[in-house]
Amino acid sequence: MAKITPISGFPEWLPEQRIVEQSVLDGLRRRFELYGFASVETRAVEPLERLLAKGETDQEIYVLRRLHAQDADGDAGLGLHFDLTVPLARYVEQFRGQLAHPFKRYQIQKVWRGERPQTGRYREFYQADLDVVDQDDLSLHFDAEMARLLVESVGAMPVPPLVLGINNRKILQGVYEALGIEDLAGTLRIVDKLDKVGETGVRTMLVEAGLAESVADTCLALGRIRSTDGSFAGAVHTLGLRGDLLDRGLSELTFVMDSLADLPRGTVVANLSIARGLDYYTGTVYEGQLVGLEALGAVCSGGRYDDLVGGGGKLKLPGVGVSIGVTRMLGKLLGGGLLTASRKVPTCVLVTLPSEETRGAARAVADALRARGIAAETFHEPARFGKQIKYAQRRGIPFVWFPPESGGGGAHEVKDIRGGEQIVADPATWTPPTVDLRPSIAPRD
């Protein structure tokens, strides 16, 4: 075997880090289900042609190949999915007759992208997706509910506060059309870089792309607009532009912002600079960042797509969805040791093994605890208590249980090894404090 090295972009965590990740994934799952979303898992692969159909993703797709494949031409052409939206589109079409609409599903799975990794960007990572798909028309209420769920879900995670920016593609397209811009996608792409290259940079790029300076300035003025309520609409009107598409976009975004007015002020902001690169979005778009971790980029995003599913035919299956970049959010915090679990194992109680003769009694204690949902393990060999306590201490196990002296009729005792307090206890009734039942997650220090 060659020397073992990590593979860039394929993160692996230690048990205590995995505990954090798992608790976050569990938390998301719980919250999604509280809102009535059903779970779906799709296969890891999709036909290449389907993966290539939307967006300009090309070399970022990992292709599946058999080691001894003889006929390169005749193979199925499968690739690993790079997001969960494309698989969803396929899934909804495939099982259309068996799904009840509007179809609300969540999906927490790994996805793969073949691009060069760097901080916050991985080649294998978790996405937690939330989508609603309906037939013919999809209520705008869902656009607001998505944002609400995003804010609540991320808010419940052990990460810095989320600021969710919301925009509407129709506003951008409406303005661009009114300005006579022809290359909508190209312009969106440039404007999307506002955060990165700044206003002067974007202005230069727009002019280089063939826009008149006054037009570029208007695009910038539009991108500068943001508000924590519905007042953005007035600001757009001062640009002096009109159009059906623009009006529809403004009323949609106004509706969404009004629906979210009860959320803490500042968590949701209408931000007209948000464009989103993916070209299948047709209305609301979302993009969330963590306060203090803006350099990571978007940690959650999404939007409405009216034509992604069922494209081409008469069937219309509009959807709106968001995706939470779990690995991106956690990666920095876990890697930097900023987020840790209170212990490295699930065990709450270590039952000591004083001698070989007491093994049965020790196991009975552990069984009694497990029967009541308390994670317990017995030490594997008779050893002096110092060694057994050390075993627990190394792993962060909070309690050590001492069965009665072998042969004697003594009492059971349990010790909290953090404080050293030791009390007489009954295996059938003793219960740890709720906080100690499972590992807890906390920012360090």
Next chain:
RNA sequence: GUGGGUGUAGCUCAGUUGGUUAGAGCGCCUGACUGUGGCUCAGGAGGCCGGGGGUUCAAGUCCCCUCACUCACCCCA
């Protein structure tokens, strides 16, 4: 794919103008300590110095190539 940086123990790093058998701290394992851990002390395991080639009496050290990791661009969670 394009450009920069870095490669020595599990981790963080020393290692002189090239010069014997490559070190430290932390971590890990064992013992002192056969019914009570954290402290202390003693000991142990763990390295083809990323890989290959070259210069030299002599390379961890200098040169070339390569690979990996990493940062930025592109793109995105």
